[in-house]
Amino acid sequence: MRVVLLTGKGGVGKTTMSAATAIGAAAHGHRVFLLSTDPAHSVGDALGRPVGARPVEVAPSVVAQEVAVLDEIERSWSEIQDWLRGLLREGADELVAEEILVFPGLEELVALRAIREVEALGEFDVCVVDCAPTGSTLRMLRFPDALAVFMGGVFDLERRAARALKPILETVGLRGLVPGDEVFAAFERLVSDVDDVRQILLDGDRTTARLVTNAARVVVDETRRSFAYLSLYGVATDAVLVNRLLPSAAQGGFFARWAAREHEELAALEAGFGVPLLRAELRAGEPIGVEALAALAREVYGARDPAAILQRGRPLRWRRVGATTRLEIDLPHVSKEEVEVAARGEDLHLRVRDARRAIALPASLVGRSVQSARLERDVLVVTFA
16 A cells, blocks of 8 residues: 655645545556644634544545544553553553553654554555654654564563562562553554554555645755755655745736745755655635645646555665765755764664754674765765775
8 A cells, every 4th residue: 555644844835735635646557545643633624614533535545534542552552551540659641651551653653653544544555644844753763773672671570670670579569559550551452553564654555655845944844854854864755835925916016036045945945855856826815625625736846646556765774885884864955064973783873953863774894994075966864884
C-alpha cells in the first residue's frame, strides 16, 4: 500500500492539501484512506462534514478517520497505564498517568500505527496521512532511537532487578512498586509496534513525505530545515507543495512588493530542493468540501497522479568507493558548523542543528574510526578508515 505523509509548519494549509491529495488520488482510480494524526483534527473541517475516530466514507473511494491517540494508548498498553496509576498516591488525578505515558513523539507514532491496520484490511491502495506540524513530526522520528537506547541499555537490567526485588517488596506491602511481567511485555509490544512504524516510514518504495509551505521567508526557512531533518532520519521527500500564492491578477499596485518577495522565495525553493515544486494560488474563498478540494488537487497536481511517487530518492545511502565505505545523507542548506559526527561502538552518532540520530553501523564497520566527514554539494559524506 502506498503511503503519502504531508507535514509542514502550522497554518500553511497542510490539512487542506492532505484532503485534496486524497480526493485527487481517488479521481485517478485509487481506493484511498485519509488518516489524520494531527491532534488538531481539522480534516472534517476541510471536508465540510464530521470525521471522527471511526472510519467514515467522505467521498467516492475515500474513507477518512481521525485517530484518537489517548484511546489507542489505553487500548494497546493499558498494563503500563495501570502500573503507573498504582504508583500515584491515593486521590491523585488519573490523567497524570496518561500524561506520564505519552512520551514526546509517542502520540504521532501511535497514530501512525493505524497505517498497519489500514493495510491489514486489504481494501485500500493509498493511505494519505495528515501529520502533525513539523515539530511534532520530528519528535516522532526521534522517538524510535530514544526507545532503542532505553530498551538496550536499561530495560533488561530493570527487568532482572524487578525479579530480584519483587519477593522482598511483597513482604513489606510494596508489591505495586515493581512492574509485573505483563508491564514488561507491554513495553516489548510498544517496541515492536514502533519498529513496525519505522519500517513503514523508511520504505522508500512505498512511503514519501510532502512538505507544505507558503512563499514567505520564515516558512521557507523552516521547510528547508524540515527537508534536511527528514533526510537525516531516512524519510524521502518527493515534492514541496507551495500553497496560497498571490494570484497573477492581483500582483500589481498595492501587492507589487508582496508579489516580488514571493517570486524571490519561489526561486529559492526551485533552486534549493531538487524535487518537484507544486503550486496553488490563494483563493477568494476557503476550499471546503469535496468539489473544492478536487479542484485544488487538479491545480496542484495537474495531470500527475497524486498517489504516484513524484520523485524517487534515497536520502540516506551506503556506498562502496574503491577500498573505502562511505555514508551519504542529503542535507540541503546545512553548513559544516551545524554538523557533528562520531562513531561510538556499533553506532554512528550524528547531530544536525538540534536533531540527533544514531545509525547502526554495518558489521564490517563496527570498531572503525571516521576518516572524514564533509559536505559536498548539500550531501554529508562520512568516510570510514
